[in-house]
Amino acid sequence: MLENNNILDDMNQPTLHPKERHGCVTTWLILMIIGNAIVALIYLFYWDKLMENIPDESLAQIPNVNPTILGILGILNLIFAILLFQWKKIGFWGFLGTSVITLILNIQAGMGVSSVIGGLVGVAILYGILQIKKNDVSTWEGLE
Numbered sequence: 552m553l554e555n556n557n558i559l560d561d562m563n564q565p566t567l568h569p570k571e572r573h574g575c576v577t578t579w580l581i582l583m584i585i586g587n588a589i590v591a592l593i594y595l596f597y598w599d600k601l602m603e604n605i606p607d608e609s610l611a612q613i614p615n616v617n618p619t620i621l622g623i624l625g626i627l628n629l630i631f632a633i634l635l636f637q638w639k640k641i642g643f644w645g646f647l648g649t650s651v652i653t654l655i656l657n658i659q660a661g662m663g664v665s666s667v668i669g670g671l672v673g674v675a676i677l678y679g680i681l682q683i684k685k686n687d688v689s690t691w692e693g694l695e
Contacts, residue, residue: 571688572683572690572693575680575683576685577636579680580635580636581636583632587625590625591622592622592625594618594619594621598618616660621656628646638693638695646673646677650670650673653670654667
């Protein structure tokens with residue numbers, strides 16, 4: 552008799568469902584991880600080589616921003632993408648922070664309004680993608 556009560560107690564316990572995200576969200580986060588890793592490597596290790604291959608008339612249109620700073624921002628974005636992949640909301644807020652820093656750098660470099668706003672559009676797109684639901688729960692709702 553006591554054993555049956557234990558079985559019932561086990562059945563009355565709430566079952567824990569593992570977090571799930573939509574495949575599009577997972578794909579986007581993986582692309583963000585890969586993309587930010589590549590961008591950081593280019594800024595930190597290949598910037599000079601890249602600049603050597605650009606014609607002088609095109610160089611005048613490239614803003615004068617320290618590639619080391621941009622490389623560090625790329626590394627931070629890589630970390631934030633990994634945090635999002637691990638269900639940490641701080642990853643999103645980190646992306647927002649690096650986008651604001653990039654916005655300030657772009658304004659100081661004299662870039663046009665459309666280029667400056669582009670980074671913030673990226674954060675809005677990320678937020679939208681995090682709203683995609685799987686089993687009636689968005690990834691955003693599952694972030695800790």
